[in-house]
Amino acid sequence: MLKVENLNVYYDNIHALRDVSFSVGKGEIVTLIGANGSGKTTILQAVSGMVTPRSGKILFADKDIMHKPSNTLLPLGLAHVPEGRRVFAKMTVEENLELGAYIVKDKLQIADDKEKLFDQFPRLRERRKQLAGTMSGGEQQMLAMARALMSRPSLMIMDEPSMGLAPVLVQEIFNIIQVINQNGTTILLVEQNANKALQIAHRAYVLETGKIVLSGTGADLLKDENVKKAYLGG
Known part of the structure; x- marks a missing residue:
């Protein structure tokens, strides 16, 4: 690959x-x-x-x-999860995920992928309306990984x-x-x-x-x- x-x-x-x-x-x-x-x-x-x-x-x-x-x-x-997480601190968890899917045009796919990732990362579902910068380091790392997955990388x-x-x-x-x-x-x-x-x-x-x-x-x-x-x- x-x-x-x-x-x-x-x-x-x-x-x-x-x-x-x-x-x-x-x-x-x-x-x-x-x-x-x-x-x-x-x-x-x-x-x-x-x-x-x-x-x-x-x-x-x-x-x-x-x-x-x-x-x-x-x-x-190809998706890159950078050192230091680099989430968008002043945006919500959900907005961060949606930005991860900026190349995806199908709104139904975006919504479906968000729900699947919320199932995989339950803490992100709980904090979906929370500003990313207010979360713990571990939660921000989960968000960075989930955000990258929104583009369905190989x-x-x-x-x-x-x-x-x-x-x-x-x-x-x-x-x-x-x-x-x-x-x-x-x-x-x-x-x-x-x-x-x-x-x-x-x-x-x-x-x-x-x-x-x-x-x-x-x-x-x-x-x-x-x-x-x-x-x-x-």
């Missing part, structure tokens, strides 16, 4: 990504792990058209999206969904990610909580200073001694 080949990104003279290559197959959860500054978020931003790579190739559903503007990618089926990119959340909410967010995947959405996940991410990932890639240094199944990397020492506290 997504194929990235020899991707190089620079910020002025800083070589942020160095010949990065990886793939995400249909139906998978693929996670990228690594220390802060290793290039994880830059990869997501390159795929989403928010930064321009100097060289390489990005294919999504067999289409070259390397230099496509971000706003042209949502109709292709691939959802998620950047640090558990950041800043209490442990009980972290587990809930990871459960939701698995349900989204089981319902048919492919997921590319960047997550600082490497342990949780590897537990749910079909496959994973480890980044260090802009390079992929290790890859394998989530289960295999959980058992890898180097990964344990560097990222799992083992």
